[in-house]
Amino acid sequence: MAEAAESSGDPGTTSPRPLFAGLSDISISQDIPVEGEITIPMRSHIREFDSSTLNESVQNTIMRDLKAVGKKFMHVLYPRKSNTLLRDWDLWGPLILCVTLALMLQRSSIDSEKDGGPQFAEVFVIVWFGAVTITLNSKLLGGNISFFQSLCVLGYCILPLTVAMLVCRLVLLAEPGPINFVVRFFVVIVMFAWSIVASTAFLADSQPPNRKALAIYPVFLFYFVISWMILTFTPQ
Amino acid sequence: MMAAADELAFHEFEEASDLLAETPDAATTSGSNQLTPQGHVAVAVDSGGSYGAEEEVEESDRTALLQEEKQQPGFWTFGYYQSFFDVDTSQVLDRIRGSLLPRPGHNFVRHHLRNRPDLYGPFWICATLAFVLAVTGNLTLVLAQRRDPSIHYSPQFHKVTVAGVTIYCYVWLVPLALWAFLRWRKGVRERMGPYTFLETVCVYGYSLFVFIPTVVLWLIPVPWLQWLFGGLALALSAASLVFTLWPVVREDTRLVAAVLLSTVVLLHALLAVGCKFYFFQPLPLAHPAPPTQAASLSPDLPPPP
Numbered sequence: 001m002a003e004a005a006e007s008s009g010d011p012g013t014t015s016p017r018p019l020f021a022g023l024s025d026i027s028i029s030q031d032i033p034v035e036g037e038i039t040i041p042m043r044s045h046i047r048e049f050d051s052s053t054l055n056e057s058v059q060n061t062i063m064r065d066l067k068a069v070g071k072k073f074m075h076v077l078y079p080r081k082s083n084t085l086l087r088d089w090d091l092w093g094p095l096i097l098c099v100t101l102a103l104m105l106q107r108s109s110i111d112s113e114k115d116g117g118p119q120f121a122e123v124f125v126i127v128w129f130g131a132v133t134i135t136l137n138s139k140l141l142g143g144n145i146s147f148f149q150s151l152c153v154l155g156y157c158i159l160p161l162t163v164a165m166l167v168c169r170l171v172l173l174a175e176p177g178p179i180n181f182v183v184r185f186f187v188v189i190v191m192f193a194w195s196i197v198a199s200t201a202f203l204a205d206s207q208p209p210n211r212k213a214l215a216i217y218p219v220f221l222f223y224f225v226i227s228w229m230i231l232t233f234t235p236q
Numbered sequence: 237m238m239a240a241a242d243e244l245a246f247h248e249f250e251e252a253s254d255l256l257a258e259t260p261d262a263a264t265t266s267g268s269n270q271l272t273p274q275g276h277v278a279v280a281v282d283s284g285g286s287y288g289a290e291e292e293v294e295e296s297d298r299t300a301l302l303q304e305e306k307q308q309p310g311f312w313t314f315g316y317y318q319s320f321f322d323v324d325t326s327q328v329l330d331r332i333r334g335s336l337l338p339r340p341g342h343n344f345v346r347h348h349l350r351n352r353p354d355l356y357g358p359f360w361i362c363a364t365l366a367f368v369l370a371v372t373g374n375l376t377l378v379l380a381q382r383r384d385p386s387i388h389y390s391p392q393f394h395k396v397t398v399a400g401v402t403i404y405c406y407v408w409l410v411p412l413a414l415w416a417f418l419r420w421r422k423g424v425r426e427r428m429g430p431y432t433f434l435e436t437v438c439v440y441g442y443s444l445f446v447f448i449p450t451v452v453l454w455l456i457p458v459p460w461l462q463w464l465f466g467g468l469a470l471a472l473s474a475a476s477l478v479f480t481l482w483p484v485v486r487e488d489t490r491l492v493a494a495v496l497l498s499t500v501v502l503l504h505a506l507l508a509v510g511c512k513f514y515f516f517q518p519l520p521l522a523h524p525a526p527p528t529q530a531a532s533l534s535p536d537l538p539p540p541p
Contacts, residue, residue, distance in 0.1 A: 118393040139314075140321040141356070210324040214356060221364060228371055232391045 069093045076159050079198040085156060086149045086202065094155020097162050098127045101226075104165050105233055118229055126229075130222045131155060138207060138215045145206035154219070157199040161223065164191035165230050172235055184231060192227040196220060320355040320434070328357055335442035338476035344442070345435050345480055353434040358441020362407050365444055366399040368451050373515030375455060395515060406507055407444065411436035414500070421488055431484065439480050443473045447508065454516055462512070470508045474501045 053061070069092050075084050102123035118126070135150040168184045199219050207215040309315040334348040345353075374392055381389045415433045431439075450469035454462050477500055485493040 118391070122393065137321075137356075137360075140318050142318070142321075210326070213325040214323070214328060218360060218363075221360075221367065225367055228367075229391075229393075232374060234389070234391065 065090075065092060069096070072156055073159055076156050076198050079201040082202075085153050086145070086206075089149045089152035091148070091152060091155065094131075094152065094158070097155060097158045098124060101127070101158065101162050101165055104169060105229055123229065126225065127155075127158070130225070134218045134222055137218055138203070141207065141211050141215055143207045143215060145203070150203065153199055153202045154222070157195045157202075157223075158226065160191040160194040160198070161188075161226050161230060164188050164227075165233075168230060168233065169235075172233075188227050188231045192223055195223045199223075320353070322352065323354040323356055328354070331357055331438075331442055332445050335439075335445055335476050336472065338472065338479050340479055343480055343483055344439055344476060345431055349435060349438055351435075353432070353438040355434070355437070358407055358437055358444075361441050361445050361448070362403045363400070365448055365451070366403050367396065368448055369399045369403075369511060369515050370396040372451050372455055376457070376516055379455070379457065399511075399515070402507075402511075403444070406503075407437060407440050410503055411440050414496075417496070418484060421492065439477065443476045443504075446472050447511075451511075451515075454512070462516070466508055466512055470505055473508075474504050477501070477504065 068088065068090060072085055072090075072093055075082060102120045105118060105123050106120040131151050131154040134154060135145075135147055138145065138150060139147070164187050167187050171180060171183055171187075174180060196219065200216055203219070204212055204216065309319075331344075331348045331354075334342070334344055338344070370392075373395055377387070377389055377392070381387045411433065415431065415436045418431070446469045450465050453465045456462070478497055481497060481500065485496055488496075
């Protein structure tokens with residue numbers, strides 16, 4: 001201990017002594033039992049957490065996932081630069097949105113096979129393959145976002161367009177005419193812009209700076225095609 | 237020091253780009269090197285500046301490093317495909333501008349691609365063109381129906397598939413055939429090697445860009461105006477292709493050159509005319525009334541009491 005005090009007295013001149021240098025002189029006698037319990041609070045917390053998700057009720061599980069999905073919906077509706085969508089990504093939201101959109105967009109069975117709007121499968125394929133292509137494109141350009149994070153963001157940002165589809169369906173129940181069309185057009189344009197702004201807010205930061213436009217343009221094309229499908233939807 | 241800075245600035249040399257075309261794997265060194273390391277193409281800069289022996293060694297070291305860097309990763313790695321997307325926004329815009337304004341002396345591949353073809357441009361230009369074709373084709377139907385309510389409107393979603401398949405096949409299969417043909421004729425040419433497959437795809441992809449605004453302009457329902465725009469777009473696009481292919485083909489016999497170039501232009505014209513007729517049909521015949529069961533189920537009719 002004396003040596004340690006000396007070395008701390010003049011720091012610059014001598015080489016630093018190893019910590020606890022004096023402890024090697026202490027010997028432990030054989031008859032003192034060295035035993036006890038070491039509890040790491042975090043580990044026990046995790047074990048407790050694991051068993052609780054197994055034993056919890058189904059309602060709890062579903063509500064937890066639904067709350068996560070709902071929280072992300074809020075993030076899309078009020079887009080700020082935040083990391084929530086990227087950090088805790090999930091694909092439930094995109095699946096729900098895609099199925100809703102495809103169900104609403106599919107042509108009725110009375111339509112002729114050849115000339116009608118998209119089928120359920122076509123909408124589904126366009127949404128998912130479009131999202132996969134855009135993700136591959138941004139990764140090939142050198143973006144540092146993971147595959148599923150990007151799919152998650154693109155899927156969640158379809159929410160404004162799904163809302164537009166709902167509104168369009170309601171508006172179509174009224175009298176057909178030019179006002180009808182103008183209202184639908186306006187709603188779709190606003191929601192299209194909202195989707196683009198939301199997805200740009202989340203995705204733009206992960207792209208290399210001189211290629212941002214190259215990565216964002218396919219997103220623009222993707223939402224444009226979906227908006228087009230919504231706008232040209234005519235119930236028979 | 238000023239003279240040295242001037243020599244170090246990048247100069248564009250016609251000779252250099254031609255030499256680079258002959259040996260695409262070589263790296264160029266500039267400077268009045270006395271010794272040229274093997275495998276390097278040296279362009280003599282006639283500036284009278286003298287470089288010390290140390291600088292020459294440095295140059296050859298650096299170019300050796302550059303050559304090692306250029307080793308392509310295997311085609312099963314992600315990095316291989318990433319090398320085809322190694323472009324910046326400004327480069328893509330520059331290439332698009334180059335395809336829109338073809339000039340006789342300017343070879344698209346040499347001056348704009350500079351041996352770094354990319355797949356981003358062709359892929360997304362084709363996708364855009366396919367969707368724009370389907371959308372504007374549908375829009376003409378909407379506008380026609382507004383004028384003549386007897387025309388039956390339908391979203392015609394299957395046209396998207398047709399457009400996509402046609403354009404992607406065109407941009408992949410025609411350059412494949414062209415590239416194969418040029419390689420077969422390679423023996424006749426001494427000076428310039430043929431373009432790689434990707435460069436051919438690139439040229440074709442970027443040359444299709446001019447059709448995107450044209451297709452939008454085809455919304456105007458005046459027939460002679462549509463043909464005028466179509467002709468203009470075809471001329472620009474085909475000119476860009478011809479000016480790019482001319483340096484490669486002029487070494488060949490007259491007959492082969494003429495046949496090749498006219499085939500290229502003809503195929504391009506076929507694509508343009510085919511798209512015009514398929515997507516912008518002269519007004520479709522009025523469909524017969526929907527089947528009576530559907531009419532009676534229509535929500536407009538009041539339910540029978």
